[in-house]
Amino acid sequence: MKRLTAGKLLTAAFILLLGLVFFYPVAASILRSFRVDDRIGIQSYMELFFDCFIFYPMFWNSVLYAGVITLLQLFVIIPCAFGFMYARFRGKNALYIFYIMLMMMPLQVTVLPNYIGLRDMGLLNTRTGIILPMIFAPFGVIVMHQYMKSIDDSIIEATRLDTSSMIRILWTAVVPQLRICIFAVALFVFAECWNMVEQPMLFLKDNRLKTLTIMISQTDTFSPAILSAAAVIFMIPVLLLYTFFNEHLEQGLTLKDLS
Amino acid sequence: MVKQKKIKSNKQVSRRHRLTWNGKCILCIGLSMIGTLFFFIIPYIRVLYYSLIDNQFRRNFVGLANFMETLQNKYFLLALKNSLLLIVICVPVLILLALVISLALAYGIKLLKKTRVAFILPMILPTASVVLVWRSVFQGNESVLPIYTLFIWKNIGICIVLLSAAFSSIEREIYEAASLDGTSSLQLHRYITVPLIAPTILFTVLLSIVNSFKVFKESYLYFGGKYPPESSYTLQYYMNNNFLKLDYQALATGAILTSILVFLIVLAGLALQRRFYK
Numbered sequence: 001m002k003r004l005t006a007g008k009l010l011t012a013a014f015i016l017l018l019g020l021v022f023f024y025p026v027a028a029s030i031l032r033s034f035r036v037d038d039r040i041g042i043q044s045y046m047e048l049f050f051d052c053f054i055f056y057p058m059f060w061n062s063v064l065y066a067g068v069i070t071l072l073q074l075f076v077i078i079p080c081a082f083g084f085m086y087a088r089f090r091g092k093n094a095l096y097i098f099y100i101m102l103m104m105m106p107l108q109v110t111v112l113p114n115y116i117g118l119r120d121m122g123l124l125n126t127r128t129g130i131i132l133p134m135i136f137a138p139f140g141v142i143v144m145h146q147y148m149k150s151i152d153d154s155i156i157e158a159t160r161l162d163t164s165s166m167i168r169i170l171w172t173a174v175v176p177q178l179r180i181c182i183f184a185v186a187l188f189v190f191a192e193c194w195n196m197v198e199q200p201m202l203f204l205k206d207n208r209l210k211t212l213t214i215m216i217s218q219t220d221t222f223s224p225a226i227l228s229a230a231a232v233i234f235m236i237p238v239l240l241l242y243t244f245f246n247e248h249l250e251q252g253l254t255l256k257d258l259s
Numbered sequence: 260m261v262k263q264k265k266i267k268s269n270k271q272v273s274r275r276h277r278l279t280w281n282g283k284c285i286l287c288i289g290l291s292m293i294g295t296l297f298f299f300i301i302p303y304i305r306v307l308y309y310s311l312i313d314n315q316f317r318r319n320f321v322g323l324a325n326f327m328e329t330l331q332n333k334y335f336l337l338a339l340k341n342s343l344l345l346i347v348i349c350v351p352v353l354i355l356l357a358l359v360i361s362l363a364l365a366y367g368i369k370l371l372k373k374t375r376v377a378f379i380l381p382m383i384l385p386t387a388s389v390v391l392v393w394r395s396v397f398q399g400n401e402s403v404l405p406i407y408t409l410f411i412w413k414n415i416g417i418c419i420v421l422l423s424a425a426f427s428s429i430e431r432e433i434y435e436a437a438s439l440d441g442t443s444s445l446q447l448h449r450y451i452t453v454p455l456i457a458p459t460i461l462f463t464v465l466l467s468i469v470n471s472f473k474v475f476k477e478s479y480l481y482f483g484g485k486y487p488p489e490s491s492y493t494l495q496y497y498m499n500n501n502f503l504k505l506d507y508q509a510l511a512t513g514a515i516l517t518s519i520l521v522f523l524i525v526l527a528g529l530a531l532q533r534r535f536y537k
Contacts (some may be wrong), residue, residue: 007445008444012370020377023380024392026492062323077291079291083286086281087281088284089281101525104469104470104521106517108475108514113306122301132298138295191385197386197480235385238384241383242379
């Protein structure tokens with residue numbers, strides 16, 4: 001019994017240490033932004049807010065892209081996952097496996113088809129061009145579909161007796177049951193979009209349309225003080241979302257059997 | 260005349276009702292399918308076409324010549340080697356760490372649960388935000404170490420989330436029965452927990468392999484958009500350089516080859532998983 005607790009303490013110490021290592025970059029980023037020329041203060045923030053006007057449109061772009069994509073994606077994902085769950089047709093399994101494959105494809109495979117699609121539609125260098133392809137990302141479909149296996153069919157059956165409108169069935173019987181999964185997926189998708197680098201880099205030419213990720217990566221153009229302040233401001237929205245939705249993350253994102 | 264119109268509209272109504280439940284369910288997939296069709300499938304076929312012609316303007320069919328050329332390209336091979344090395348070295352470390360951490364979080368001392376946030380946050384925090392700190396930690400280290408660490412730092416969160424979800428579905432009684440026999444907790448997890456969640460572990464391995472192809476973002480930000488040292492030149496850099504040159508043939512061929520590679524990896528994973536369930 002004693003050996004067991006010693007082992008437990010040892011693992012606890014190990015995990016704690018590891019946790020500190022993992023947390024260090026976050027803490028150091030924040031501390032760094034308050035230190036300018038070896039003095040502690042908020043000059044870097046002053047500089048960012050009052051001298052660096054490109055920051056505002058870029059921050060707004062990041063919010064706009066991530067927010068709109070997340071919202072619109074939910075409207076595509078939920079019916080699609082529902083369809084995969086209840087529709088019966090030939091080739092459904094093959095289609096589902098195709099979605100899994102697509103989910104697993106790295107950006108460097110999908111970005112060229114996306115680029116060609118946008119080019120042919122004349123959507124390069126527009127806001128729509130960033131938003132549109134991201135709405136159809138298959139990740140959420142797969143996660144939602146996995147989660148849907150555990151929801152209560154009888155509520156859907158009962159609602160079907162009341163109405164034949166698919167929209168009403170989805171809204172009143174399906175969405176409330178998916179709440180936790182929706183939060184988790186929304187958090188995940190938002191964070192993904194917030195973090196995107198390649199799409200604005202490749203699809204946009206106009207600086208006024210670009211996101212904060214692009215600004216922060218331009219280390220030659222901006223002073224270190226401005227960059228470190230922008231980096232912290234950039235973390236805040238996701239941190240806030242995380243504190244709100246954190247508990248849903250584990251229950252909402254279950255992915256194991258993919259057939 | 261009026262009557263006729265009425266009959267017609269009645270017909271339309273009944274026709275709309277004839278759309279069965281199953282039909283509506285299929286329709287639900289439609290929206291997503293249309294988007295996928297226009298932004299992926301149709302352009303992908305064009306990408307395939309680009310990989311088989313000599314260039315944009317002459318459009319001569321050259322068969323597999325582009326593929327032969329790419330497979331002999333020094334930079335492509337270097338990128339492929341580095342990408343595979345990243346998988347072979349980092350993925351096992353990542354999965355092992357994630358397993359240990361999520362086990363400790365689930366079954367260890369209660370207080371330890373507070374450290375969870377440290378492992379989950381990197382997954383959602385923008386890499387761009389912390390990259391300045393990474394640079395000052397590694398002080399211009401030119402080896403693969405910074406990229407490998409960034410990869411593990413960034414990807415451990417999703418692995419822990421998925422594994423923890425799997426742990427919470429295991430019933431506690433199993434442990435109680437086993438611990439009566441006097442097995443140590445290490446044995447307990449080795450022989451009970453891990454086999455029980457094997458499908459999830461397999462999936463996390465698969466996801467991590469696939470994510471290792473996405474490490475470009477971290478690497479790009481870390482090197483500040485400059486050319487990376489040779490050891491960190493991965494497939495994504497190869498693609499990106501060709502993107503900047505707008506060399507469609509090289510891009511298309513690279514994309515097709517990468518997609519075949521990922522396709523085979525996922526197929527193998529799915530087949531393995533099917534065996535677990537039998």
